[in-house]
Amino acid sequence: MTVVGLDLGGTKIAAGAFDGTRLLSQVVLPTPKEGGEKVVGALAEAARQAEEKAGVRAEALGLGTPGPLDFREGVIRFTPNIPGLLDFPIRRLLEEATGRPVYLENDANAAALAEHHLGAARGEASSLYLTVSTGIGGGAVLGGRVLRGERGQGGEFGHTTLLPGGPLCGCGLEGCLEALAAGRALERDAAYAYQRPVDTRELFRLFQEGEPKAERLLLQAARYVGMGLASLVKAFDPGVVVVGGGLALNAPQGYWEALLEAYHGYLKGWEVPPLRKALLGAEAGLLGAALTAFLEVKHGGG
Template identity: 85%
Template sequence: MTVVGLDLGGTKIAAGVFDGEKLLSKVVLPTPKEGGKRVVEALREAVAQAEARAGTRAEAIGLGTPGPLDLQEGIIRFTPNIPGLVDFPIRRLLEEATGRPVHLENDANAAALAEHHLGAAKGETSSLFLTVSTGIGGGVVLGGKVLRGERGQGGELGHITLLPGGPVCGCGLEGCLEALAAGRALEREASYAYHRKVDTKELFQLFQEGEAKAERILLQAARYVGMGLASLVKAFDPGAVVVGGGLALNAPAPYWEALEGAYRHYLRGWEAPPLRRALLGEDAGLLGAALTAYLEVEHGSR
């Protein structure tokens, strides 16, 4: 059975056609800044291009999307980083646009599912996954299934509050882990500190050059990530903790040293699960979305 995995992000849409674990083709398109129904159009186009490259028509589509979500109704309640997706019936609209069944999952939950079954947490009975990129998301997998919670709001790990009264997050609240340590947070802090626009790529370069402000900004963010992970371990006690996402995986070694130092500091007196880097890279979301479709079609549940 072939399926299309779709990974909807704040800046890009990735589509991949899978035959089992084999990736037949992959397409990446920008996420429309207008949001709303333009996102559905872009998703449909990504599916069409990926299928054309693979030379096949997939039987089902798995979509990993930011949330929180109403999974029963197939609705995006809101997305912190994409406009026009409030109470948005994404599943119905995408099914109408593609003519295929669409199986929905939170994007970070999808990546967590992939890392659990195929990546850094393979073989564990439970795992916690955190992705640090433009935003911060995550997921908890117990017994091979994603923990969604009673209302489908589980796994929003980037929106735990670490600093009451801190910077305002895209979700509208303040002091979230995402508002303190995601890519946009780093760019905000760096642009303020240097009195000009600084993106994460330049921030990493400034850090490598030994610039003091860049070091303070980057390592402070890493410590927030470690602190957040320690708090989550106390709540879920997973078999392993996996960290991925473009920002974290591309960060220099001192970032990881600061992250792990904070993680272990805030778990003093507790048994710390092993902390691992994600293995599936940027394809984790695609693989997880495809897995979601496979598991739904074959078993009717994740």
């Protein structure tokens, strides 16, 4: 079965035509700064170009998008980095623009699905995925399907509360894992500590040089991630835990050592699932979007 996967990001749209899970072609277009219906037009054009490049016509489209999403209605409730998508009926508009059924998935859930079927959790009955990048997200997969929850809010692991009264998160609440350990949080704390802007790449370099402030900042963030993962394991009891995202995968070894120490420490006395690094990198979202369409068609859209 041929499908097109679409990965909608704040700066770019990636589209890929797939025969099952085999990538036939790939196209990248900029995300329109105007947002709204311009985004729909760009998504439809990216899908068209991917199909044309592969010489196929897809049966369905899978779209991985930021959000929270209303899966029943096919609506993006809001996105923090793309304008004009508040309560936006993306599924209906994209179906009208392409003439094909469109299946939505949260972008982090899509990456979780890809790592489960094709990446670090391949062959496992269940898996838990956490992406640590500019923000923090994730997803849980059981029986090959993403656990979305009753209201489509499942997998928002970055917004679990770890420190009541802690830093304010972009979601409007305090002390979320994302507000404590994501890239934005590290850069916020580093700017305060060094009294100048410091991005994560420089922070990694300072850490490797043994700079004390960088060590404290990175190791503290790693411990929060390990603590958060331990709590999620107690809730979901997955077969394996997968950690991805640009920050985590590019972090120095000391970051991973602190993460694992906290992970095992907060699971003392419990059976501890193996923790693995994600394998699919930046392609996970695109693969997961295509898998979403493939699995939804296979299971009759249910």
